[in-house]
Amino acid sequence: MKVPEEVVAALRSAGSVTVLTGAGISAESGIPTFRGPDGVWREVDPEDVATPEAFLRDPLGVWRWHKKMRKLVLSAEPNPAHRALARMEGMYENFTLVTQNVDGLHRRAGSRNVVEVHGNILRDRCQDCGKVVEEPEFWEMDSPPRCSCGGLFRPDVVWFGEPLPKEAWEEAEGASKRCDLFLLVGTSASVYPAALLPQVAKSSGAYLIEVNVGPSEASPLVDSSIFGRAGEVLPSLLRALEGG
Ligand code: APR
Ligand code: ZN
Numbered sequence: 228m229k230v231p232e233e234v235v236a237a238l239r240s241a242g243s244v245t246v247l248t249g250a251g252i253s254a255e256s257g258i259p260t261f262r263g264p265d266g267v268w269r270e271v272d273p274e275d276v277a278t279p280e281a282f283l284r285d286p287l288g289v290w291r292w293h294k295k296m297r298k299l300v301l302s303a304e305p306n307p308a309h310r311a312l313a314r315m316e317g318m319y320e321n322f323t324l325v326t327q328n329v330d331g332l333h334r335r336a337g338s339r340n341v342v343e344v345h346g347n348i349l350r351d352r353c354q355d356c357g358k359v360v361e362e363p364e365f366w367e368m369d370s371p372p373r374c375s376c377g378g379l380f381r382p383d384v385v386w387f388g389e390p391l392p393k394e395a396w397e398e399a400e401g402a403s404k405r406c407d408l409f410l411l412v413g414t415s416a417s418v419y420p421a422a423l424l425p426q427v428a429k430s431s432g433a434y435l436i437e438v439n440v441g442p443s444e445a446s447p448l449v450d451s452s453i454f455g456r457a458g459e460v461l462p463s464l465l466r467a468l469e470g471g
Pocket of ligand 1: 254413415440442
């Protein structure tokens with residue numbers, strides 16, 4: 228695809244880049260998005276599987292739903308969009324990849340400076356002592372394992388109504404304030420506080436580019452919207468950046 232000249236210029240002149248990715252970047256890896264026609268939240272109510280109250284009420288059901296999601300994530304591979312971002316990282320002085328995704332595909336694609344603002348579904352956290360583990364045998368279990376302190380382990384992801392990991396949020400916010408180019412990829416920009424990040428970047432004078440198959444809640448904010456699948460658009464942006 229032809230990348231608009233203005234976008235090529237912005238990519239080439241940027242000194243500090245911050246990227247915010249959402250479920251759309253993993254769609255072509257076979258992981259369903261949350262909203263939109265075949266979104267996850269059309270099949271199940273997040274109130275039943277993705278809140279602390281749900282886990283208190285039905286730990287088995289919540290654990291098993293996450294087990295299903297983990298299977299999806301474990302069978303998924305990074306796609307050309309993840310790999311293009313991993314290549315892009317090495318082309319800038321400052322490059323921060325903030326992701327709302329919990330699938331770990333950015334790191335598997337080779338990205339290094341990844342900020343997971345919603346946690347990671349392959350990790351578990353004890354809800355009493357806070358101990359965090361990445362334990363493959365937990366992924367096979369049908370009920371939440373117990374920690375040595377007696378507490379229950381739960382997936383180390385941010386559920387609705389929960390605060391984001393403090394350090395991750397501060398890093399994401401700082402990177403959005405500092406950047407001169409902010410790239411949104413595959414996010415509806417509809418869930419807060421992550422959806423504040425493009426606004427933070429905008430008010431700090433950054434140039435905003437959005438890559439999405441359709442408009443999002445951030446569309447009125449961005450300087451340039453590139454409509455298309457991330458798996459096609461991001462490699463084109465990379466080629467344009469490399470002077471291809
Ligand atoms: N390429 C680019 N964009 C895509 C593609 C694709 N192949 N497929 C879908 N999209 C876009 C959709 O148009 C939509 O704007 O990806 C976006 C996905 O939006 P959501 O499903 O709302 O996912 P996300 O923005 O990541 O949700 C934010 O909500 O449920 C919570 O914690 C969950 O992190 C998630 C948060
Ligand atoms: Zn514990």
